[in-house]
Amino acid sequence: MRTIKLGKSLFDVPVIAVGCMRINKIDKKQAEAFVQFALDIGANFFDNADCYGDGECERIMADALHMNPSLRERIIVQTKCGITPVSFDFSKKHIIEAAEASLKRLNTDYIDVLLLHRPDMLVEPEDVAEAFDILHYQGKVKYFGVSNQHPMLISLLQKHVHFPIVANQMQFSIMHPFMASQVQHVNMLDDLAVDRDGGVLDFCRMNDITIQAWSPFQHGFFGGVFLDNEKFPKLNEKINEIADKYGVTNTTIAVAWILRHPAKMQVVTGTMNIDRLKDCVKAAEVRLTREEWYEIYLAAGNILP
Numbered sequence: 001m002r003t004i005k006l007g008k009s010l011f012d013v014p015v016i017a018v019g020c021m022r023i024n025k026i027d028k029k030q031a032e033a034f035v036q037f038a039l040d041i042g043a044n045f046f047d048n049a050d051c052y053g054d055g056e057c058e059r060i061m062a063d064a065l066h067m068n069p070s071l072r073e074r075i076i077v078q079t080k081c082g083i084t085p086v087s088f089d090f091s092k093k094h095i096i097e098a099a100e101a102s103l104k105r106l107n108t109d110y111i112d113v114l115l116l117h118r119p120d121m122l123v124e125p126e127d128v129a130e131a132f133d134i135l136h137y138q139g140k141v142k143y144f145g146v147s148n149q150h151p152m153l154i155s156l157l158q159k160h161v162h163f164p165i166v167a168n169q170m171q172f173s174i175m176h177p178f179m180a181s182q183v184q185h186v187n188m189l190d191d192l193a194v195d196r197d198g199g200v201l202d203f204c205r206m207n208d209i210t211i212q213a214w215s216p217f218q219h220g221f222f223g224g225v226f227l228d229n230e231k232f233p234k235l236n237e238k239i240n241e242i243a244d245k246y247g248v249t250n251t252t253i254a255v256a257w258i259l260r261h262p263a264k265m266q267v268v269t270g271t272m273n274i275d276r277l278k279d280c281v282k283a284a285e286v287r288l289t290r291e292e293w294y295e296i297y298l299a300a301g302n303i304l305p
């Protein structure tokens with residue numbers, strides 16, 4: 001599969017990352033077949049989090065992969081910490097304990113990439129830096145990143161953390177294009193001119209932080225899949241027209257739309273369906289034209305000045 005460099009890390013990673021947030025919704029046999037198929041088609045980057053299924057998703061993923069030292073060298077395991085049952089916790093103690101608990105569930109000695117999942121308002125960056133130092137020098141975590149974080153918070157962390165922040169995982173899709181469309185509304189009076197993300201997309205591009213696009217098929221915040229959804233007839237008509245032209249499925253086009261953005265994003269898919277994963281991976285071979293990209297953007301109800 002086509003790869004990109006993950007931030008300032010030494011990793012070349014597939015443009016499609018296999019998100020495992022929903023792996024607890026399928027049975028053991030299906031999970032095994034799914035992850036083994038992912039490996040067969042070169043999708044060897046797995047995204048997880050300690051809070052997915054309350055830890056179950058990490059455990060199921062590791063079992064399904066038959067985690068062992070020789071396999072471990074061939075896959076990239078990313079997980080996240082910092083969300084607790086009641087709030088958010090980026091304290092040194094929590095980060096270290098969470099990473100160690102993930103290691104146990106993942107049945108491995110090291111995490112390739114550990115992300116801070118969602119901002120903790122009480123974050124003390126010096127504390128985060130110490131936690132990262134300990135985890136890295138003990139060989140437990142190779143690289144660090146963040147998720148859902150504003151450029152100012154990333155800068156604050158980076159002032160103290162001794163390793164490059166390699167990724168920022170953010171919601172991004174045809175129905176949630178705001179990181180990209182923000183630039184179209186600068187200095188205008190419409191609602192979309194409200195700066196909601198501090199220019200995070202360009203900030204990440206300037207600082208070599210890979211944006212990982214989560215929920216590539218959802219509208220709203222887990223509002224459901226927009227493909228083949230009768231609430232969005234114009235969008236589906238346009239996507240299907242372009243899918244026919246390329247001889248691919250609408251799933252492929254929805255992913256290709258994200259990959260067409262020049263920020264070199266990595267798409268974190270959530271499907272647990274083998275055929276759909278194949279369609280997602282196929283998107284790495286489709287390059288939409290500029291016109292097609294904008295046509296899809298507009299068909300989704302997004303606006304241009």
Ligand SMILES: NC(=O)c1ccc[n+]([C@@H]2O[C@H](COP(=O)([O-])OP(=O)(O)OC[C@H]3O[C@@H](n4cnc5c(N)ncnc54)[C@H](OP(=O)(O)O)[C@@H]3O)[C@@H](O)[C@H]2O)c1
Pocket residue numbers: 018019020021022047048117118147148169170213214215216217218225227251268269270271272273276
């Ligand atoms: N950092 C964060 O805050 C954050 C937040 C949310 C998610 N994530 C990560 O991002 C990953 C993806 O998130 P997500 O699961 O919400 O994303 P998604 O890929 O947009 O949604 C996947 C869901 O949509 C369903 N689906 C139905 N029709 C589909 C179609 N035509 N194409 C594709 N999927 C279809 C899938 O079902 P089937 O399984 O039947 O295909 C699956 O249940 C997660 O696994 C997780 O790793 C991160």
